[in-house]
Amino acid sequence: MSKETMKAVTVYGPSLAKMEVVPKPRATGDMLVIKVKRTGVCATDLSIFTGESSFIRRGEIKIPCRFGHEWAGVVESVGEAVTKFKPGDRVYSDNFVSCGKCAACARGDYMSCGDIRSVGTIKCWDGCYAEYMQMPERHVFSLPNELSMDEGALIEPASIAYDAFKGVALTEKSTAVIYGNGAIGMISAWLAKYYGAGQVIVVGRNDEKLKLAYPIGADAVINNKKEDAVLRIRELTNGRGADLIVETSGAESALRDSILATARYGRISIVSFYERDLNNIPMDPLVHGCISLVGAAGCDGNAPAVCKIMCENPVKLTPIITHHIPFESCIDVFENQPKYNSEKIKIMIDFD
Ligand SMILES: [Zn+2]
Ligand SMILES: [Zn+2]
Known part of the structure; x- marks a missing residue:
């Protein structure tokens, strides 16, 4: 392969992705070119692949789409205007890229940029199922030496879950319930414990995955295929219900149960996409219980905040990585999703 090209994966249509040789990005102006070391596979990537x-x-999201947005790597080259990074630096990035030219960008309010693009998704900035990423310096952060590349690639999903806890004060007396035993669910359990919840309960449908919630910070798990989760949550909270529920499963039934299992004046944070409108949601118990229902999708500043928590928290998030797949065979993860479903929490794509 010439020095000017690289391999990258592009989604061309429902269930069609190709690994191709494409031009390698260049480091000009305030841009960095970064050698990707790890890419995390997100449920959003899987739904872009299937078209769902x-x-x-x-x-x-327009097809074709060069997807992928959870990653970490090493700086290969920097543009002439870059001041904070040099080749060899270990880095991770925001999951969005602002235009860098408008009034909002000038005052550093990147989320208000009129031409904001998401890495690998909406108004797609070329994503990280690729050997190299190009990113402007303002969206790149240095990855501390004490964190591994695996942890670096977990910062993005953790930065999404992080929003679920904003404005919530958890104490030794609080119960936080997490719906979903996927990566965002596990990360939410990890954050709930870090923030001091006395009791963290993870609700899911897979015993093997639920077991992995304990080393992350869970005090109890509920398999809602086998038990009535609402009843069990009421039991574990002396009838009160949960102070915070983080709904990460994207299942309508989980949102319904969340409303029925939340304490009066409690909060439900939703960190999942449902991919459709919902019908059977009991609104009156929500209103009567004065329950707050909040969407959480990440924002500017979250990634460095999560990186700091990873450094401070002695509890490691890495047990949620259930698979390492070499980049060369990463399309298999998309083409053969059922093969991985029963065991996967976070699949990591390795580039070396
Ligand atoms: Zn993601
Ligand atoms: Zn802008």
Whole structure:
């Protein structure tokens, strides 16, 4: 392969992705070119591949799409205007790229940029199922030496879950319940414990995955295929219900149960996409219980905040990585999703 090209994966249509040789990005101006070391596979990536993503249906994600947005790597080259990084630096990035030119960008309010693009998703900035990433310096952060590349690639999903806890004060007396035994669910359990919840309960449908919640910080797990989770949560909280529920499963039934299992004045944070409108949601118990229902999808500043927590927290998140797949065979993860479903929490794509 010439020095000017690299391999990258592009989604071309429902269940069609190709690994191709494409031009390698260049480091000019304030841009860095970064050798990707790890890419995390996200449920959003899987739904872009199958075409089920609601963002595709709404035309917000355009096909073909060079997807992938959870990653970490090593700086290979820097543009002439870059001041904070040099080749060899270990880095991770935001999951969005602002235009860098408008009034909002000038005052550093990147989330208000009128031309913001998401890495590997909406208004797609070329994503990280690729050997190299190009990113502007303002969206790149240095990865501390004490964190591994695996942890670096977990910062993005953790930065999404992070929003679920904003404005919530958890104490020794609080119960936090997490719906979903996927990666965002596990990360939410890890954050709930870090923030001091006395009791952290993870609700899921897979005993093997639920077991992995304990080393992350869970005090109890509930398999809601086998037990009535609402009843069990009421039991574990002396009838009170949960102070915080983080709904990460994207299942309508989980949102319904969340409303029925939340304490009066409690909060439900939703960190999942449902990919459709919902019907059977009991609104009156929500209103009567004065329950807050909050969406959480990540924002500017979260990634460095999560990186700091990873450094401070002696509890490691890495047990949620259930698979390492070499980049050369990463399309298999998309083409043969059922093969991985029963065991996977976070699949990591390795580039070396
Ligand atoms: Zn993601
Ligand atoms: Zn802008």
